[in-house]
Amino acid sequence: MTQRIALTARIVERFERRVQLSTHWLRVRPAPHAQGIEAFSLKVDAEPHFLNWLRDPYENHLARLDLPEPVFGLGLDLEIIAALEPANPFDFLTEPFAANYPFEYPQQLRKELVPYLRIDRPGPWLTDWLGGLDRAPKYMIEKLGDILAAVHDRVASVGAGRPGWVDIEALLQRGSGSPWETAWLLTLSLRGLGLAARFTSGYRVWLSTLPDVPDAVNAHAWSEVFLPGAGWIGLDPASELFTSEGYIPLASAPDPLRTVPVSGYHEACGSEVTESVVVRRLVPAPTASTLGEASWNQVRALGRRVEADLTAAGVKLTVASGLSFVSMEYPGAPEWTTSALGLHKRQIAEMLLPAIARHCGGGGVMHVG
Structure with a gap:
């Protein structure tokens, strides 16, 4: 059953003094390929400001925020109204040649996917990791499940998805990292196997089915692989799942830095950043009556007349046994x-x-x- 939700997020940065901010770039609006989005609003808590919307090279919604005067702080309040409809993450069809791993992308498609296949100068830890990946032929869905499991087992996902640059070498040495970091490792792993992949940031919504367990939402990141005939398929290494209706993408790009929700800088000064995000279910509004007030007056008059006739005929209520x-x-x-x-x-x-x-x-x- 479809469940409508309201997701509300607030990002606040406070400074020790008035500071000048650079142009800030915001990727906080659901991506064009996000499903079930009904409404979006963004409020900037800093005056004066200028906000202009555009699309980046990867077709993500991108907002340019300019603050011409020094400020004590910057606040962003955003709300997303979405209808989450249960979705089968395996409900897709690939081209026949891509049903099994490995396969080759057609020449023209491969040219278009070049940014999503590139791995820049891997270090020794990443080289060793990519070299150890299983390249045996297999049914594509099973192969993707194996890659998910391999990354999930190799690097434990801990904490929240902190956006920014990812040090893959340090991640593999530690053996644990944030969902943001593990999503980038999965993206590189898919590319290492010859599969086009992109990095996606957004929100993960979890609606509880138990009365005493609250709903939950958090900033998140995952990877998406491109399969001919099916398009981009989401994979979440943190939960070891294919993505479904609970995932709301904000931005997708070949590199994590191109999906950071808020980017910009300010003059050297002490600062404090706080973030919060909550989700609530929206109860459907009562259905309006199809009868007008005049019609209801006629219904009430008929009821009184029937009641009078029954009373005059001696018909009374009684209780019967079963x-x-x-x-x-x-x-x-x-x-x-x-x-x-x-x-x-x-x-x-x-x-x-x-x-x-x-x-x-x-x-x-x-x-x-």
Whole structure:
């Protein structure tokens, strides 16, 4: 069942004194390929300011924020209204040649995917990791599941997804990192296997199915692989899952730095940044009545007239008893134990009803349902 939600996020940076800010670039609006987005709003808490929307080279929504005067702080309040409809992450079709791994991208498509296939000067830890990946032929969905599991097992995902540059060598040495870091490792791993992949930042919404467990939302990052015929397929190494309706992308690009939600700088000064994000379910508004006030007045007048006629005829409310019994002949039959209906039960009912009517004096309406 579709569930409408409201996601509200607030980002605040406070400074020790008034400082001049550079142009800030905001990637906080759901990406064009995000599903179920109904509304989006952004409020900038700093005056004066100028906000202009555009698209970056990867077709992400990008806002240019200019603050011409020094400020004590900068606040961003954004809200997303979305309808989350249950989605099967495996509901896609690839071209026949891409149904199994490995495959080759057609020449023209490969030219278009060059930025998503490139790995820049891997260090010794990354080189060793990529060299150890399983390249055995396999059904594509199973292969992607294996890559997900390999990254998930190699690097433990801890903490929140902190945006910024990723030191892959340090990540592999530590063996643990944020979802932002593990998503970049998965992106490079897919490229190392010859699969075009991009990095995506956004929000992950989790709606609880238990009454005593609250819903949750957090800033997140994941990877997307391009499969001919299916397009971009999301993979989340933090949860070891294919992405579904709970993932709301904000920006996708070949490099993590091109998906950072807020980028810019300020004069040297002490600062403090606080971020919060909450999600709440939206209850459907009551359906408006199809009857106008004049029609309702007619309905009420008819009800009063029927009530007066029943009273004049002496018809009064009464309470009747319900009879329940079990056949002595077939007490273990399904119709007398678990099933509601049965041939023998029907025959007994049709015999019993006239007898009850005669015993009660007649005049009643008999009904077999």
